[in-house]
Amino acid sequence: MTPDARSVLARLKDHHANTGVRNLRAAFAADPQRFSRFTLKQDDLLMDFSKCAVDADTLALLAELARASQVGDRRDAMFAGAEINGSEHRAVLHTALRAPADADIRVDGRNVVPDVHAVLTAMGTFSDAIRKGELTGASGKAFTDVINIGIGGSDLGPAMATLALAPYHDGPRLHFVSNVDGAHIADTIRRLDPATTLVIVASKTFTTIETMTNAGAARDWIVDALGEAAVAQHFAAVSTALEKVAAFGLAPERVFGFWDWVGGRYSIWGAIGLPLMLAIGADAFGRFLAGARSMDEHFARAPLEHNMPVMLGLLGIWHRLVCGFPIRAIIPYDQRMARFPAYLQQLDMESNGKRVGIDGSVLETASGPVVWGEPGTNGQHAFFQLLHQGTDVVPVEFMIAAMGHEPKLRGQHELLIANCLAQSEALMKGRTLEEARAQLAARGLPQTDVNRLAPHRVFPGNRPTITFIYDLLTPYALGRLIALYEHRVFVEAQIFGINAFDQWGVELGKELATDLLPVVQGSDSGDGHDSSTLGLAARLRSMRDA
Ligand SMILES: O=P(O)(O)OC[C@H]1O[C@](O)(CO)[C@@H](O)[C@@H]1O
Numbered sequence: 001m002t003p004d005a006r007s008v009l010a011r012l013k014d015h016h017a018n019t020g021v022r023n024l025r026a027a028f029a030a031d032p033q034r035f036s037r038f039t040l041k042q043d044d045l046l047m048d049f050s051k052c053a054v055d056a057d058t059l060a061l062l063a064e065l066a067r068a069s070q071v072g073d074r075r076d077a078m079f080a081g082a083e084i085n086g087s088e089h090r091a092v093l094h095t096a097l098r099a100p101a102d103a104d105i106r107v108d109g110r111n112v113v114p115d116v117h118a119v120l121t122a123m124g125t126f127s128d129a130i131r132k133g134e135l136t137g138a139s140g141k142a143f144t145d146v147i148n149i150g151i152g153g154s155d156l157g158p159a160m161a162t163l164a165l166a167p168y169h170d171g172p173r174l175h176f177v178s179n180v181d182g183a184h185i186a187d188t189i190r191r192l193d194p195a196t197t198l199v200i201v202a203s204k205t206f207t208t209i210e211t212m213t214n215a216g217a218a219r220d221w222i223v224d225a226l227g228e229a230a231v232a233q234h235f236a237a238v239s240t241a242l243e244k245v246a247a248f249g250l251a252p253e254r255v256f257g258f259w260d261w262v263g264g265r266y267s268i269w270g271a272i273g274l275p276l277m278l279a280i281g282a283d284a285f286g287r288f289l290a291g292a293r294s295m296d297e298h299f300a301r302a303p304l305e306h307n308m309p310v311m312l313g314l315l316g317i318w319h320r321l322v323c324g325f326p327i328r329a330i331i332p333y334d335q336r337m338a339r340f341p342a343y344l345q346q347l348d349m350e351s352n353g354k355r356v357g358i359d360g361s362v363l364e365t366a367s368g369p370v371v372w373g374e375p376g377t378n379g380q381h382a383f384f385q386l387l388h389q390g391t392d393v394v395p396v397e398f399m400i401a402a403m404g405h406e407p408k409l410r411g412q413h414e415l416l417i418a419n420c421l422a423q424s425e426a427l428m429k430g431r432t433l434e435e436a437r438a439q440l441a442a443r444g445l446p447q448t449d450v451n452r453l454a455p456h457r458v459f460p461g462n463r464p465t466i467t468f469i470y471d472l473l474t475p476y477a478l479g480r481l482i483a484l485y486e487h488r489v490f491v492e493a494q495i496f497g498i499n500a501f502d503q504w505g506v507e508l509g510k511e512l513a514t515d516l517l518p519v520v521q522g523s524d525s526g527d528g529h530d531s532s533t534l535g536l537a538a539r540l541r542s543m544r545d546a
Pocket residue numbers: 151152153154202203204205206207208211264265350503506507
C-alpha cells in the first residue's frame with residue numbers, strides 16, 4: 001500500500017467509526033433516492049450497491065483511495081502491455097485476447113493482436129469442422145463427445161461457461177476431467193464411446209501432474225479401443241509450451257497456443273476456451289469476447305466514480321479493510337451459473353490471497369477475502385441461516401437476469417427474482433425484537449411463548465449486499481460479467497499493493513506431492529518428513545497391501 005493510500009485508509013476507518021452510515025434501514029428511510037444514488041449502469045447491466053453501508057463521503061474517500069493507489073495508471077499500464085507481473089517478469093494481457101483485430105498491443109515491441117486472431121481463426125476452423133462432422137474420429141464417425149482434460153484455469157473457465165451457456169450449446173457434448181483422482185476420468189469415460197470422443201489436453205505449462213496423468217489414461221483408453229494411430233485424430237492440445245506438446249505427436253493444426261502473458265485463471269478468452277467454442281460455435285464465442293471487450297472499454301475509460309469494476313473493487317476493499325469482513329459470498333440466482341462461484345474462487349483467491357506486497361515486504365493490512373457461494377435458491381435452504389443470523393457478517397453479491405431462457409416457465413423465473421430480491425431486502429432490514437414479538441402475538445400465541453420465541457426470530461439486518469441485474473444470460477452478458485470480476489480483482493490488488501498475477505502458493509503443493517510420492521509407494525523411507533505424515537503414509541500403505 002502506498003503511503004498516500006495508507007493515510008486515506010486511516011481516514012476511511014475514522015469515517016466508518018464516527019460519521020459513516022450506521023444502519024441501512026435508517027439510511028433507506030431517510031433517503032428515498034438511495035437506490036438511484038448508489039447504482040451504476042453499463043448498457044443493460046445494473047449494479048445496485050445501495051444496500052452497502054456507504055454514503056457520498058464514503059464514495060469520495062474510496063475514490064481518493066483508488067487515486068492514491070494509482071489504480072488508473074496501473075490499469076493503463078496493464079492494457080498497454082507493461083510488465084506488471086514483476087515476480088515472473090511478464091506482461092498481463094488477457095485483455096489482448098479479446099481486443100479487436102485492428103488493435104495494436106505490444107509485448108517486447110511486437111504487436112500480439114495478429115497472433116491472437118490467428119489462433120482464434122484456427123480454433124474457429126477446427127471447431128466448425130468438428131461441429132459439422134467434417135473432422136471425424138479414426139473410424140470415420142463424427143464426434144459426439146469432447147473431454148477437456150485440464151485443471152485450475154485450464155478447467156474452471158470452460159467448465160463454468162459451458163454450463164452457464166447451456167441454452168446456446170448446439171455442438172458435441174462436453175465433459176471436464178480435472179482431478180487426479182482416477183474416479184474422475186473413469187466415471188467420465190465409462191459413459192462414452194472412444195470412436196466418437198475427442199480429447200482436448202489443456203495445460204498452460206503442459207507439466208501439471210494431474211493433467212498429464214489423466215491425459216495418459218485417456219490416451220491408453222483411445223489406444224486400447226482404436227489403436228495407436230488413432231491418437232492423432234482423437235486428440236487436440238492447448239498450451240503455451242508448444243515444444244512439450246510435440247511429444248504427444250499431434251499435427252500442428254490440432255495444437256492451439258497461447259502466451260506467458262496470459263495467466264491460467266485469466267485464459268478462457270483464447271485457446272483454453274476451445275471446449276466452449278466447440279459447444280456454442282465460433283460466432284457465439286465471438287459475442288462472449290465482445291461482452292468482455294465492452295467491459296474492458298468501460299474499465300479503461302469511465303471516470304473512477306462511475307467505473308463499475310473500480311466501484312466493485314472499492315466496495316470489496318471497504319468491506320475487507322475498513323469493515324473487517326474476511327469473507328464474501330457470490331450467489332447467482334441462476335442454476336446454470338452453479339460453477340461461477342468456484343470460478344471466482346480461483347480468480348480471486350489465487351490472485352489476491354497473498355501475504356507480501358509487490359516489493360516482498362509483509363503486508364500491513366489484510367489481503368483478499370475468502371470467496372464462496374452457490375446458486376440461489378438452493379443456498380437459501382442450506383447456509384443462508386448463517387448469513388441472516390450468524391455471528392459473522394458476510395457481504396453477499398447477488399446476480400440475476402430479468403428473463404430466463406424458458407418462456408414457458410416465466411412464472412418460475414418471477415419466483416426466482418422474488419426470492420433474490422427478498423433475500424437482499426431481509427439481509428438489509430432484518431427484524432427487530434419488537435417486530436418479532438408483534439408477529440408472534442398477531443398469531444395468537446400466549447405471552448410466554450412470545451417471550452420465549454421472539455429472540456430466535458430476531459434478524460440483526462444491516463448486512464451488506466450488492467445486486468447485479470441484466471437482461472438475459474447471453475454469451476455477451478457472461479463475457480462482460482467475467483471481465484467485470486477480473487478487473488475488480490485487479491483494482492483490489494492494486495490497493496492491497498500486491499501482485500495479482502503470480503501464484504507461488506500453489507507451487508508448494510505441486511512440489512510436496514511429487515516429493516511424497518515415493519514415500520506413498522514405499523520406495524523411499526521419507527527422511528525429513530514429520531511423524532504424522534510418515535505414520536499416515538505407512539498406515540495407508542499397509543491398508544492398501546492388506
Ligand atoms: O494450465 P496448467 O499449466 O496445467 O496449470 C493449471 C493450474 O495450475 C495452477 O498453476 C496452480 O493450481 C493454476 O494457476 C493453473 O490454472
